[in-house]
Amino acid sequence: MIVSDEARVLLTKMYKFILLLVIIKCLYCEESGPIVITKKGAIKGLQGKDGFIMFLGxxxxxxxxxxPFGAALPHPGFNETYEAFDDSIACPQTTRSGALLGTMQCLQLNIYVPNNANLSNKVxxxxxxxxxxFIRGSKAIENLSPKFLIRNDVIxxxxxxxxxxxxxxxxxxxxYSNQGLKDQVLALTWVKDNIVAFGGDSSKITAIGAMTLDLQLLTTKNLVQRVIIQSGTALTTWVIGxxxxxxxxxxxxxxGYSGNDVHGALHYLADKEPMDIIKxxxxxxISNAHPLTKPCVEIVGEDGxxxxxxxxxxxxxxxxxIMIGHTNKESLTKSTTRTTGAEELQQGFDNVYDEDNVRHFYTGDKVLSVETQNDVFDFATDFVFAYPAERTVNRYLEAHANKVYRYLFAYEGGRNRNKALGNFTAPGACHGDDLGYLFEMEIFKGGVPNEDDQKMIDVMTTMWTNFAKYGDPTPSLTDIITTQWEPTKPGSTRRPYLLLNQPITLEYRLFxxxxxxWELYYKLYKNEERGFNSK
Incomplete structure (x- = not known):
């Protein structure tokens, strides 16, 4: 058969395209994985290249x-085998770079299963x-790859x-309020009801999160057995809108709406494109660096x-x-002009009190400048993260939590996530920096961790998964775990915490x-704390 030059070129292009698809499949999902039979129906996964099975989307x-602003309903299930191959779905949002992203039907989860997990070997x-x-983020594997954690035999x-x-x-x-929190409850319920089919132990579910997870602890019972609160609690001053x-x-x-009625506005928005609403x-x-859309106190009602x-x-x-912790410079940014004062204080109180004394405590008589930026970072870290965590530990103990472990992440390495994303150069570990040592991420993909970073990855992922297994991050000392982590005990003045740095040490009475x-400050102005009810 004689093939024309034009046909030959077309066939060559088709061959290259097919070869590209084969390469992509080899790189990311080498072959189809098993089918699991859940209460919602059959779900088929993928065998990942890093030695675990993935059920995506x-x-x-x-x-x-x-x-779309109202309550979601539990998924009814699948009549046919659901192919859990697609990780592209995110909820409507803008990315850090300002790009529009997402789709309406976005309530999905990813499940990553070690190869040895099954019905007779639940993990x-x-x-x-x-x-x-509260305005961006997703389940996507590109920034939350489980490869470091899952090697310790957890789902x-x-x-x-x-x-x-x-x-x-x-x-x-x-x-209409708090639908994101209610979605989380639906997700946790789904996991509790269906994870056994994947080889998961439904009596050993640990949730990891920050402010929204701590809010769940105020309103929801019996969905998880353990929690890890990382950098933010329900008492964080700016959480409640x-x-x-x-x-x-x-x-x-x-x-294009011309009215001023909230019901009319919501009805008008219901059929608008999600990306138009996000833009x-x-x-x-409304969705700027300090978004107006946040968790809030609802009017008591049927769906409250x-x-x-x-x-x-x-x-x-x-x-x-419970494990709870934060970084040593949560509020570290590039800014050298940030002040200590009214903006932060007004987030937590009905008025601004003792602004001058607060400023003097942190910066003395120094004029705000590059030289005082570290003091200013300490103020914002303490008021927004560290002291709310201190109060929260006390609240957990008063509510008869079993064991409460506290940590401070101060390590400065090559995988400090937000420091790398923001190109921050000031000393300290900022908000979100610890996540780079728990998850593989796109920003670090292809790089090989240096010896110190790998050690921090090994220590943190071992401690975090030990906690999920045993309720104790250091049940025994090993070549990796060389420091015993003590829990905080009710009434004790020792207040132990694990300092995640070089070296890793057990310390007492953080900051x-x-x-x-701040304990004295809150005693003086307790009745002025936003929302406080003395009854």
């Missing part, structure tokens, strides 16, 4: 597209709830939940979830094992002088 709930489960200031689950105006409206109309009916009205107005949120300043401020609620943690200052 498993739907756990459905959003009512006629009312503990760790569910990661991503952060992102890892990551979840999507609604964000921004879809997940965290705070309006007077009942049934203010009721604001103008948010949906302003979004709708940006898209309107950016254009109106969080009906009081966290300061008035007791954590539901009786008998639970003692600074924490004593």
């Amino acid at each position: 498993v739907p756990y709930a459905l959003i009512d597209e006629s009312n 503990p489960v760790m569910v990661y709830i991503h952060g992102g200031s 890892i689950v990551s979840i999507n939940y609604r964000l921004g105006p879809y997940g965290f409206l705070c309006v007077s109309a009942p049934g 203010r009721r604001n009916d103008s948010i949906p009205v302003n979004l709708a107005s940006k898209l 309107a949120g950016v254009d109106t300043g 979830y969080l009906t009081d401020f966290p300061v008035n609620l007791q954590p539901q943690v009786k008998g639970m094992d 003692h002088r600074r924490m004593a200052f």
Whole structure:
């Protein structure tokens, strides 16, 4: 058969395209994995190249597209085998670079299973709830690869939940607030009900997260047995938003709505493209660096979830094992002009009190400059993260948690995530820096960790998975674990915490002088704390 030059060129291009698809398959998902039979039906996974099985994009709930700001419903299940091969779905948002991303039906989770897990060899489960200031983030493997954790024989689950105006409206109309938190409950329920089919032990589920996970501990019981709170609690000063009916009205107005009624605005927005709504949120300043869409106190009603401020609620943690920690410079940024004062204090109190004394405690009589930036970082770290964590430890112990382990991450290495993303050069570990030692991430992909970074990866992933297995991060000392981590005991003044640095050491009374200052401050102004009810 004679083939024309044009046909030969076309065949060559087709061959190259097919070869490219084969290469991609070899790089990421070498072959189809097993089928598991869950309560929701059959789900087929993929055999990953790093020695574990992946079930990507498993739907756990459905959003009512006629009312996308309302409650989601549990997914009804599958009539045919669901091919869990696609990790492309995220909830509507903007990325760090400002790109629009996401789709409406986004309530999915990823499940990563070690090859040795099965019905006769069940392993503990760790569910990661991503952060992102309530406006961005997803379950995606590209930034949450479980390859470091899963080698310790645990199942890892990551979840999507609604964000921004879809997940965290705070309006007077009942049934629209805190949908992102309610999505998380649906995801955790799905895991509890179905993880056994994947070889998971449903009596050993550990949730990992920050503010939203701690909020779950105030309102939800019996979905997990252990929790790891990383960099943020329900008492973090800026977590709880203010009721604001103008948010949906302003979004709708940006898209052509002419009314000022919250119900009318929500109805108008219901059939608008999600990306148009997310862009309107950016254009109106609703979804900026300090977003207006946050968890909030709801009006008591049929669908009420969080009906009081966290300061008035007791954590539901009786008998639970807890790890809690943060970094040593949570609020480290590039800024050299940030001040200590009113903006931060007003997030936690009804008014600004003793601003001058607060500033003097941290910076003395020095003029704010590059030389004082470290002191300013300490102030913001203490007020927003460290002292709320200190209070939260006390609340856990008062609520009869079983064991509470505290840590401080101060290591400065090559995988400090947010420091690398922001190109921050000031000393210290900033918010989110610890995640680079728990998960493989796109920003570090292809690089080989140096010896010190690899040691931190080994230590942290071993401790975190030990905690999931035993409720104790250091059940025995080994070549990797050389320091015994003591829990905090009720009434003890020792207040132990593990310092994750070089070297790793057990220390006592974290930031003692600074924490004593805030303890006195809160005693003086307790009744002025935002939302506090003395009854």
